[in-house]
Amino acid sequence: MSGMHDCGGDAAAYALGALEPREADAFREHLRECAVCRDEVQALGAVVHALPMTPRQYEVPRGLRRKVLSQVREERRAPRRRSRLGLASPLRGVLAASVAAAAAVAVVLAGVGLSAGAPATVVRARTAGITGSAQLRVVRGHAELVVRHLTPPGRGRVYEVWLQSGTAAPVSASVLFTVDASGNADVGIPGGIRHVSAVLVTPEPLGGTAKPTHAPVIIAHLA
Amino acid sequence: MFNQRRNLRESADEDLMVLVRDGDARAFEVLFDRHAGPAFSLAYRMCGSRSRAEDVIQEAFLSLWRAGARYDPSRGSVRGWILSAVHNRAVDSFRRQAARPAGSLEEAGVIDRLASAELTEVEVERRADAERLRQALSELPDEQRKVVELSYFGGFTHQQISDMLSLPAGTVKGRMRLALTKLRLSLDEAGVIP
Numbered sequence: 482m483s484g485m486h487d488c489g490g491d492a493a494a495y496a497l498g499a500l501e502p503r504e505a506d507a508f509r510e511h512l513r514e515c516a517v518c519r520d521e522v523q524a525l526g527a528v529v530h531a532l533p534m535t536p537r538q539y540e541v542p543r544g545l546r547r548k549v550l551s552q553v554r555e556e557r558r559a560p561r562r563r564s565r566l567g568l569a570s571p572l573r574g575v576l577a578a579s580v581a582a583a584a585a586v587a588v589v590l591a592g593v594g595l596s597a598g599a600p601a602t603v604v605r606a607r608t609a610g611i612t613g614s615a616q617l618r619v620v621r622g623h624a625e626l627v628v629r630h631l632t633p634p635g636r637g638r639v640y641e642v643w644l645q646s647g648t649a650a651p652v653s654a655s656v657l658f659t660v661d662a663s664g665n666a667d668v669g670i671p672g673g674i675r676h677v678s679a680v681l682v683t684p685e686p687l688g689g690t691a692k693p694t695h696a697p698v699i700i701a702h703l704a
Numbered sequence: 705m706f707n708q709r710r711n712l713r714e715s716a717d718e719d720l721m722v723l724v725r726d727g728d729a730r731a732f733e734v735l736f737d738r739h740a741g742p743a744f745s746l747a748y749r750m751c752g753s754r755s756r757a758e759d760v761i762q763e764a765f766l767s768l769w770r771a772g773a774r775y776d777p778s779r780g781s782v783r784g785w786i787l788s789a790v791h792n793r794a795v796d797s798f799r800r801q802a803a804r805p806a807g808s809l810e811e812a813g814v815i816d817r818l819a820s821a822e823l824t825e826v827e828v829e830r831r832a833d834a835e836r837l838r839q840a841l842s843e844l845p846d847e848q849r850k851v852v853e854l855s856y857f858g859g860f861t862h863q864q865i866s867d868m869l870s871l872p873a874g875t876v877k878g879r880m881r882l883a884l885t886k887l888r889l890s891l892d893e894a895g896v897i898p
């Protein structure tokens with residue numbers, strides 16, 4: 482097959498990403514054994530690599546900058562920092578950067594069936610009006626909200642976490658979060674939840690609000 | 705740490721990426737300010753609409769924030785990585801929505817053109833190189849420039865382009881090859897590519 486290949490015929494289209502998927506696969510195979518095409522892809526690829534800078538240059542719209550940076554800061558407030566420990570994804574977001582988190586990791590691991598440390602209590606949460614699942618993992622009075630395959634909060638919105646005690650109005654937990662491309666997030670809830678009777682989540686405008694403006698989409702009742 | 709923060713604006717992209725991977729929002733901000741302009745300009749050129757370009761940029765930079773760990777310095781510059789993320793996202797969005805701007809994408813004047821006085825030395829250099837390539841592109845015969853633009857900025861395959869332009873199969877590939885070869889020669893002459 483590769484011997485029949487018209488060398489050079491595909492290199493430019495390949496470098497431009499313009500081959501049909503099946504052709505691209507075949508050409509990649511061919512590249513493994515054809516130095517001529519490899520050289521041509523490299524030479525022409527350098528041109529393609531420079532193309533993204535050729536459009537007329539504009540300033541970033543200010544609103545866009547604000548939107549992206551505020552979302553980043555919000556995600557930073559909700560501790561979903563990546564770890565360097567390389568744990569599999571359901572546990573990865575649990576890891577905060579502090580020393581205290583190291584202890585928390587041990588107990589959450591215990592909660593999912595490994596040994597050592599205090600066990601986590603898992604409270605299944607109800608979702609309303611969105612798809613996906615949510616649960617609260619509680620260890621020694623501290624909680625983490627774990628959501629999976631959750632509908633994203635929507636454009637220009639973010640999920641905000643609320644704590645409710647008895648019949649009092651919900652109070653913001655000062656935690657805003659969004660979900661990753663798979664709809665997942667592990668959200669640490671700061672402070673204790675010993676006197677909290679329910680953890681609620683509402684979609685709110687970026688930046689969050691002082692009072693919920695939307696019916697809860699996640700409700701976790703604590704005993 | 706204090707020094708590191710104070711010097712963020714002078715830090716190399718690769719060092720900032722390490723901080724971003726560890727969740728440093730200020731390092732992210734510096735990277736955003738350095739690269740979002742060209743990234744937005746590319747997205748705007750591809751999408752032809754400001755709001756779609758903004759969506760692409762937002763997605764691309766948030767994924768950089770969430771998945772910065774995937775950046776591999778051995779495979780190219782941070783600028784190149786960001787621009788190719790933007791390019792891929794724009795092409796994905798065309799293919800997802802089966803819709804994209806047709807024809808020439810000349811920009812409506814709704815966005816501020818960049819004031820070049822604000823550019824750093826590195827950026828001036830980058831843009832001078834880009835200007836040489838832009839010039840070389842504009843000197844290509846129309847039919848060659850068109851296939852490059854449709855494929856790269858429009859995300860069309862050679863097959864789609866031959867259907868669009870009613871050209872026999874193989875002709876589009878041939879034009880792509882001629883175009884890129886000429887561009888490569890003019891970049892070599894200008895010393896843009898060593």
Ligand SMILES: [Zn+2]
Nearest residue numbers: 488489515518
């Ligand atoms: Zn070959």
